[in-house]
Amino acid sequence: MVGEPFGRRTLLRGAGALTAASLAPWAAGCTSDDENALTFFFSANPDEAKARMRVVDEFQRQHPDIKVRPVLSGPGVMQQLSTFCAGGKCPDVLMSWELTYAELAARGVLLDLNTLLAQDNAFAAELKSDSIGPLYDTFAYEAGSKGGQYAFPEQWAGNYLFYNKKLFAKAGVPPPPTTWDKPWTFAQFLDTANALTQRDGSGRATQWGFVNTWWSYYAAGLFAMNNGVPWSTPLKNPTHMNFGDQAFIEAVQFYADLANKHKAAPNASETQSMSTPDLFAAGKAAMALGGHWRYQTFMRADGLDFDVTSLPIGPSLPDGHAAVSNIGATGLAISASSRRKEQAWEFVKFAAGPVGQKIIGESCLFVPALRSALNSDGFAKAHHRVGNLAVLTTGPDHAEALPVTPAWEKVVALMDREFGPVLRGSRPATSLAGLAHDVDEVLHSP
């Protein structure tokens, strides 16, 4: 009787000791790695991730004293970042997006890189002479009393058109323009898309003239930019969105009609069961709107012979006007709370500077954001399959920005809602005037 409680207690003690013993090495192993490594947060599709690691590996080879731990983001970037930072584990170096970095900058999450640049004159001068103005300025942001350069661009990720050379030749359609400066028109583009669409006996398309591989409301807005309307005025901290502008509406309607009226592009129901990049990769679509992040996928597609071309311009622009792309840049930022700012600075300097950018260009990962890398032989060699290389190399100079505001997530939620019926063809694009009003309200009281 007396022995029993002791037995139980011994058992408990034993179990406790065993648990502690089994946890100890695991906990120790976890912290030693975590404490010393520089964390690098980024998002990438599987093909991109491999090329991205080449840059990280090269950095580690040149800086053996700095260990980098890559943190690959899931789909909800802001959600993941906020969770990390709330838990006191904000990554040291963060990949930032043109459209969303302002949200972090306004909250004081990102470090003003000008403070570090001021102490590094040689690099500052090099960066200044080599940078592409609009890309670099994308990440300069003023928020109340705060302001500064919150990231260095590492790529131009604007959109252009990929086209299937074989399908063009087979249909006897002349090849599209070779540069942004001598673009085609909406009407020529529509004729081409129609000519390249093929249907079976039942009227179902077996080959599409055009597919969009980007977010559809952004793509529609890109057509509007090519009809002479910027998304907002001003572009940084906008107070008004131009969704209600006549030329904007006209371009969005043109884009929506491609699928709903002319049936030259798959509609909302059809894209539900087909991935648009796969359609282009499989040779079932003649043109695809997308950015360089699709390059890796199309490059690997069997039997796909493709080239790139500029976007068409709308009727509101005078003939001979150059076409535009969007900036869509991502940059590298340093978290303001990082305890490894010096190492982080070294990494950012490497990846956004001439050395890293050169590797990026050679590896086909991105279109680099520095002129030296963009115009290098390495980049041209890596893109030897592209005939119209100027579309890529002069793309950044023809790129216009999208709005930069901390309220972007809210704007997107509203856009998703209001563009839906227009792009589905159940409401005319004129209904976007209501969206402009709602978004302006959000912009005035974020």
Added chain:
Amino acid sequence: MTSLDTSAGPRPWRRRAWAGRLFVAPNLAAVTVFLLFPLGFSLYMSFQQWDVFNPPKFLGLRNFRELFTSDPLFLIAIRNTAVFTLGTVVPTVLISLVVAGVLNQKIKGIGIVRTIVFLPLAISSVVMAVVWQFVFNTDNGLLNIMLGWIGVGPIPWLVEPRWAMFSLCVVSVWRAVPFAAVILLAAMQGVPETVYEAAKIDGAGGIRQFVSITVPLIRGAVTFVVVISIIHAFQAFDMVYVLNGSNGGPETATYVLGIMLFQHAFSFLEFGYASALAWVMFGILLVLTVLQLRLSRQRSMEAASGPG
């Protein structure tokens, strides 16, 4: 003897109580850390403005005021949640009553049928939503292919706003029926056989027996199923998120309170506002549940005191 009793008595008892507390401790700690603390924290946060990155700022009742007076989406979310709740709870109760009634029969092989009916209970709701997404696909979905056989043209299940809410309710009912049926079946099996025998002698048919005997006698279980179903419908999030997208689309067709809460907290980083919304949801549910319990108690008292 007495002195020995008093000195030896409390020690094992105390030791046992100590051991008891020790055994409860892990669970108690989990409840405190994962339930009580978040509850208190979210109540505190509902009066603050907090974006995770900066220290919270006290706002008083502003979050609540904004929610009730100047957020047009709150009304939409309430309306959608109400439609979803009705569209889920009513069919769930009716269907599960029938299902439980059928499963209560003593037929050969009923065990296999029961197993099949209860299978959805074992599937995670995200997996379920992904599978149903294939089923609801407009061009190549199973449902539209089958409808095509009987000459019904393709229905844009998840693309058109009107159909999207309907589709969501269908999946939700499909998911809720097994659980409700288990509860109702258990209650049905507790109804004494003698009552049915008496009814049979009086000439009541199967349907009459079901309506006049089974349903009234399992009223408690039905109430329970209704309360639980309403609570579940109010909590709808995971399935909507996967089936209809993170914005509860298309447009605002499936923008329910759960989606609104998640969007404000994790997309807009307005944790204070989201906490306020969570407490408003809690308030609505509390009122609904209390009302329902009152009503059912009243009804059962009326039944007890009625002509017997």
